[in-house]
Amino acid sequence: MAEAMAERLDKILVSQGAATRREAQRLIRAGKVTVDGEACRDPARKLEPEGCAIALSGQPLRYRRHLYVMLNKPAGLLCVSRDPRAATVLDLLPPELRRQGLFPAGRLDKDTVGLVVITDDGDFAHRMLSPRKEIVKRYQAVISGPVGPEEIGIFAAGTSLEDGTRCRPAALRVLKEGERPLVEIAITEGRYHQVKRMFLSVGRRVLWLKRISIGGLVLDPRLKEGECREMGPGECEAVLEKA
Numbered sequence: 001m002a003e004a005m006a007e008r009l010d011k012i013l014v015s016q017g018a019a020t021r022r023e024a025q026r027l028i029r030a031g032k033v034t035v036d037g038e039a040c041r042d043p044a045r046k047l048e049p050e051g052c053a054i055a056l057s058g059q060p061l062r063y064r065r066h067l068y069v070m071l072n073k074p075a076g077l078l079c080v081s082r083d084p085r086a087a088t089v090l091d092l093l094p095p096e097l098r099r100q101g102l103f104p105a106g107r108l109d110k111d112t113v114g115l116v117v118i119t120d121d122g123d124f125a126h127r128m129l130s131p132r133k134e135i136v137k138r139y140q141a142v143i144s145g146p147v148g149p150e151e152i153g154i155f156a157a158g159t160s161l162e163d164g165t166r167c168r169p170a171a172l173r174v175l176k177e178g179e180r181p182l183v184e185i186a187i188t189e190g191r192y193h194q195v196k197r198m199f200l201s202v203g204r205r206v207l208w209l210k211r212i213s214i215g216g217l218v219l220d221p222r223l224k225e226g227e228c229r230e231m232g233p234g235e236c237e238a239v240l241e242k243a
């Protein structure tokens, strides 16, 4: 649990995406911001935001030290915070889920769809992404040719990528057999194009790829591609489960 910390009132409004610094100062000086029911006209007033009730133009401010968002990424968007030319996953956030410092915790390729966590909590992202934590990421994929016991065995033993990199053991399951089978693969690393390169190492191409879970956090089936929602505290903990 983060320690309570006093912060300037104007900075609190900015951190919550409620206003820019300049707007926050103007609103506070204009008496539009109340603290525990009393107008506070001093932008520099220091408060512990979790210990008081702040309202802006009568609307209570729901203070969240950090934000955690689950997104069902569609194909065609870059999984980065910003790009000078192309749209990014942050462009999908509705106004109430926008604030400074947000970034996607971990990357999916432009053509990959599915679960992305967006946050402004660097420590959380680090714990989620650290290879030492061995958080399991599950994907579903459509593959260019049949796979069976041989490929399952190679992945279970830890396949070698084209540059000689050894992968950790990965669990491969065939969900739907055929010339273009649907499979599920669980990996505990996040190398560049990892799943695609793993399948290339056994002579197959990935035709479609979707991340369906990270640790114990499963993509909410109610989220259509391109939709997102705030995560609850239990879901943040679930991400870090070794499931």
Ligand code: URA
Pocket (backbone or CB within 6 Å): 107, 108, 109, 110, 112, 192, 193, 194, 195, 196, 197, 209
């Ligand atoms: N592996 C890939 O090859 N691509 C992704 O987007 C994620 C995992």
